[in-house]
Amino acid sequence: MILNIQKQILALKKEKDAVILAHSYQSPEILEIADEVGDSFALSTVAKKYPQKTVILCGVKFMAETVKILSPEKKVILPVEIATCPMAEQITPQEVLKFKEKNPIFKVVAYVNTTANLKAVCDVCVTSSSALQIVSKIKEPILFVPDKNLGSYIKSQLPGKDIILMNGCCPVHDSVTEQDVKNIKERYPDMKIAMHPELPPQVLQYADYIGSTTGIDDYVSKVKEDVVIGTEKSIADHLNMRYPSRNFPLLSKSLMCPDMRVTSLMDVYKALIGKGGLEIEIDEETRLKAKVPIDAMIELGK
Helix, strand or coil: CHHHHHHHHHHHHHHCCEEEEEECCCCHHHHCCCCEEECHHHHHHHHHHCCCCEEEEECCHHHHHHHHHHCCCCEEEECCCCCCCCHHHCCCHHHHHHHHHHCCCCEEEEECCCCHHHHCCCCEEECCCCHHHHHHHCCCCEEEECEHHHHHHHHHHCCCCCEEECCECCHHHHCCCHHHHHHHHHHCCCCEEEECCCCCHHHHCCCCEECCHHHHHHHHHHHCCCEEEECCHHHHHHHHHHCCCCCCCECCCCCCCHHHHCCCHHHHHHHHCCCCCEECCCCHHHHHHHHHHHHHHHHHCC
16 A cells, blocks of 8 residues: 555656655655655755755655745645644744844854744754854854754853853653663663764763764764664664664654654645645745845855
8 A cells, every 4th residue: 555655646746746855754655755855954955956846845844944945936835734843933033032132242043943933033043963063153152042952062062152042952852861871771781872962961971972863874874883873763763774784772762753753655645636734835024034044054054
């Protein structure tokens, strides 16, 4: 049945002049029919290279919004309307504007995992892989939103920087505890642990490697040994399939994102035939304002 639906989706892509972009946290059956697989920002930038007029974004809403911000001429569809990112919506634009009014010298740095409306009141965006490089180049004091864990990691690497954090986080990564790490180290005492910087500081202190999803993938390919994976379960699943002779145990069983897993093949199929999904719409004023910190990220990331 799955293979039959996949074949129908591949045929519909051509018929509907659509391209399918899938975040690496998506299920294997969706990754198999995607034109591109990657992290959130990579997907938003790669969308521009495709001539297709419609983009089906298999991920969560802020990712689809970022595609629309950078490719306003395209029709962007999120297959499942309720696929949102809790962290992206934890800090409101009003909170940031209030802070900026009282602290005008601060630059507001936003993790790309934020809504279009929040990006529109920020100065620079960052990804988990570019945050350290970009923040190091900013001379002014910084308000980092929304992820306190990624922000805390950046602060630890740049102790001379004046960085204020807000109380946002990825609830999935933030649920991992120090005891989880102790338990996994007891089970696999000789195994390296690769972690995403969205994990809490008390967990990151045990990491052998800290990096983005792409960074973890690169690390695993280089060490040539078994590695405990400290990020969303799908990454461990993909690595286990790619390297069947190696083991990639999950740091904690809580590392499963319900929003990333809510999208199914049938949701993609229905989005293509116009029977489901959410078309992303952003007013032009907000889009242009939200594009400013993204452009700044690209410039500072050079």
